[in-house]
Each structure stands twice: as structure tokens, then as C-alpha cells.
Amino acid sequence: GGGFPQETSRHKGARLLGATAHAPGRQRGRRPRVLFFPSRPSCTEALLAEAAGLRTTARPCPCPLPRVDSSLSRLLRHLLSARRSLEICLFAFSSPQLGRAVQLLHRRGVRVRVVTDAQYMGLPGSQIGLLRHAGIQVRHDQEDGYMHHKFAVVDRRMLITGSLNWTTQAIQNNRENVLVVEDAEYVKPFLDEFERIWEEYNPINYRFFSKDDK
Amino acid sequence: GGGFPQETSRHKGARLLGATAHAPGRQRGRRPRVLFFPSRPSCTEALLAEAAGLRTTARPCPCPLPRVDSSLSRLLRHLLSARRSLEICLFAFSSPQLGRAVQLLHRRGVRVRVVTDAQYMGLPGSQIGLLRHAGIQVRHDQEDGYMHHKFAVVDRRMLITGSLNWTTQAIQNNRENVLVVEDAEYVKPFLDEFERIWEEYNPINYRFFSKDDK
Helix, strand or coil, X not given: CCCCHHHCHHHHHHHCCHHHHCCCCCCCCCCCCEEEECCCCCCCHHHHHHHCCCXXXXXXXXXXXXXXXXXXXXXXXXXXXXXXXXXXXECCECXXXXXXXXXXXXXXXXXXXXXXXXXXXXXXXXXXXXHHHCXXXXXXXXXXXXXCCEEEEECCCEEEEECCCECHHHHHHCEEEEEEECXXXXXXXXXXXXXHHHHHCCHHHCCCCCCXXX | CCCCHHHCHHHHHHHCCHHHHCCCCCCCCCCCCEEEECXXXXXXXXXXXXXXXXXXXXXXXXXXXCCCCCHHHHHHHHHHCCCCXXXXXXXXXXXXXXXXXXXXXXXXXXXXXXXXXXXXXXXXXXXXXXXXXXCCEEEEXXXXXXXXXXXXXECCCEEEEECCCXXXXXXXXXXXXXXXECCHHHHHHHHHHHHHHHHHCCHHXXXXXXCCCC
């Protein structure tokens, strides 16, 4: 097996925007609405540095990875377009690049809220502790079932959802999909679902059992 | 926690089509484009029997579950609308109801093709063996990463995709989402991805290593 599905013929249009591939964030062309993974290995340092307001020409990243468009860089760019709000609802979140992007948006003043699954959040490599440490609001489930969603909503207008957990394993090795949808018919139900979960996972609703409980 | 999110206010419109709730398959109203799980427990026997061409009034199911619309019944109805082709690409498939629906479509002459993950397909409860036994074409990955997609395409026009694996655990206990999309901008890339995976997982491409290989 192998190969990087997002780099096949149907995305040649995007790839032929060659000049923009090395100028992350400046892409003017229509962004693909569907991203497939595994993502082609690529360096996202310039993209993240530029989003943080750092000059990237002064100290280019020394890593050997190509600075090309990839499904990961496209996902990052969609997220980094947030100006006001970002709701995230993820079963698993361990990707350092995506974690940095979310922290960067928080520092930029974007209202970030994260919902995640209790079983996964404490595992080694999880980004959840880092996000909390950075002052980002995180809530988790207290249920038997999994909080298995994998979606984000940018500025209440762009839904990013699919099979992809935000983990390096999934990004680099798995067959995965992510849809980017701006149609309110889809965005609104996910925002409603987020608010419903956000309220339900409010810590004031947690139940702590004592010996008196049966 | 708990509750069944798809039965909240935003779906009251669908619920108020009360007369159709007990006549599965006859619903004329606009079907919701987003389904949330866990699904409200409901009996889907009448829906499956009707799709199989059996008379349901003669022997109603004796189970105690309500025969109401649910996310599961809606998912089943979308699948059962297939007339010509059904592509399925699933990490995990163990739901008996969804398995029966797929077998039913196969018997009805719909061209069904299934792609799944090798690590999961042999586990107890998997539907994959039953589908193969029924004569349905199934291919699986031979990769280190997971084949983690969870999508289906009905008649090359309707994409059904989301976080939901087709397992009873996920349907009944997890927070999950499924989108139903008929926009070719989304359907086409998924069909292309399916064909790409289908060819790559062709058994003639399997590699069997002997002692001579290093």
C-alpha cells in the first residue's frame, strides 16, 4: 500500500498553484473541500511561524521535509483562518502541529473551546493538558460511551469534520477523510450539538459518588 | 450524561410527522442531513421487513422497543434507497441491522462493494464474514495504518460519512455524527477515493513474503 491519496490527479489543480505552495497562507485559489489522509509528509513550520506573526525568511526550518501543500497543511490553514471563535470536539488530540495552531489562535484572542473524551485525554502525547495549561477551556465527557466526534467549527461558519482524529498516527499512516463545509444546513446542527455537549459536560453536572450512594 | 441527541428540538419537525413514524419507508418529508448518535433505541424490524418485500402487518415484531424514527432508522432508510450501486468503506462493521440491510440490497441486485480494515474484520461480531458468505465483494487493506474511513456512497449520488463505525456499541452508546450529502463536489472525491482503494486492495496486489525475501 502507501502513496499519498491527496496528491492524485483530482488535486492537480491545487498542486499546479505551485507558486503558492511555498507561501503558506497566501493561497488564493479555491481550497479543496475534501482532504484525504495519510498526508504527504511536509514541513509546516513556515505556515505556523507566519500565523504567529514571525518572520520566516530570516530563519528557515532546517528540517529535511519538503515545504509543499499537504492535507495537514490545508487542515492547518483552514483552522488558522479563525478570527473570532473555534469550537473543537475531538475523541483524540495528540498532533503537536494542530495543538500549536490551536494555542496560537487562543493567544490571538480567538475564543477557543474544546470538548474531548475522558478515556483518551490523559494518555501520553495528548495535547489536552497543554491546552488547559495555556488557559484554553476544555470539557470532557463523564459517560460510558465514547465522545467519538472529530469536528471543529471556525467562526460559526466553517465546519471541519470527518474520520480523522488529530493524531500524528492518523495523519501520517491512516486512510482518513476530512470535509470542509460552509453550508449552514450542516454547520448549524454541529454548533447546536457542540453547545448541547458543552452544557452537559459542565463540571457542575459531574456526579461524585459517596458511600451513601447505592 | 445520556439522552438521545437526535431527538432534541431541531428534529421536532421530523418527529411531528407522527403519522409516518410508524410507516417506515413512506416518509415524504425532508430527511435531516445530519444524524447524531447515540441513536434512540427503536425497533427497525418493520423497516427491514418492508424493504425485503415482506408483509409487516401480518406479524408485527414482538420486541418491546418503540417503532419510532431514530438516527439508526434514518441511516437504514438512506441506505435502503439504493437501486443500482453501494460502495462501503468502513473501519468497523458489526451492526446486525446494517448488515442485514446491505445483504438485502445485494439480493435485490444492487452492486455492493465493501472495503474494510484487516485488523478489525476478523473480530467476533464482525459482519464482514457474513457479507462474504452472502457473495458480496469485500476487500481489505494490507497496510500498517488503519483503513479508518467510515463512508458509503449510494447510487453514485449520495455520500453518507462521519465519525460513526457501523457497530452497535457506537450506535447505542457513543457521541457520533453522520452527514448525508448529495453535492457532487463532495460525492465525487469519495467515489474516486473508493475506486483508488478498491484497486490498491485488489488481492492480486498482495505481497506474500518467503524466506528468500529480506
